[in-house]
Amino acid sequence: MQPPAGLPHTRTRPVHWLLTALALAAVLVGAVLLGPGDATAGDGPAAPFAVAPDPAAARYPLACGPVGTEVGDTAVADLDGDERPETVAVIHCRAGAGTPPDGVYVLTAGAGTGSPPRVAATLVDPARRMNVSRLRVSEGTVSATLLGYSARSVPRCCPDLRRPVEWRWRDGKFEPVTRPVTGRA
Incomplete structure (x- = not known):
């Protein structure tokens, strides 16, 4: 025995597709006509949204030779209160093996449109x-944990100090607030 060819209410016909397309068009037109109007002065910041500097596009004061640099961790915030975001980036030379030392840099937008971000500070x-x-x-403060080595004989894979x-940001520059070494890493 063969199953029935289909129940009448489960077969689609061109009229069904036409009605679906018309309903979708009506929803889209309604969203455009009834959607939010143009922004006014009270709706948000007056300045256009600024894009954070791309850490992969910046040039860093590192001598990495042909291997180049690698971006580790990043964070974005307006650190100096100018309503433009800065990017804080952890950068090191690429390494096939081992643990190269890190640098922490604060990036700002380049001088002109299309110019790469510039390093504003080395932390x-x-x-x-x-x-x-x-x-x-957080709130204009950059924080991190530095992992270091108590002696040159400590292998680079295994930092033994943590700080x-x-x-x-104060008076136009970043002031470090170091805490004592907290012990072994």
Whole structure:
């Protein structure tokens, strides 16, 4: 015995598709006509939305040779109160193996349209041979945990010191607020 060819109410006909298309068009027209109007002065910030600097497009003061740089962690916030976002980026030289030291840089928009972001501040210089974890930005303060080494004999894979640090924007520059070494990493 063969199953029935289909119940009459389950077969679609061209009229069904036409009605569906008309209903969808009516919803779209209604959304356009009844949607929110143009923004007024009281609806939000007066300045157009600024895009945060792209850390992959910036040039860093690192001598990495042909291997280039690699972006680790990033955070975006308006750190200096100018209503334009800055990007804080953890950067290091690419490495096939090992743990290269990190640098922490604050990026701002480039000088003109299409120009790459520029490094406005260096918070951690890679020459200090530190690694960075737990990067955060909150209320104009950049915080991170620096992982370091008690001696040159400590392998680069295994930092043995940990220090929480903060930088706050004051008087046109970032001021470090270091805390004591909290112990072994």
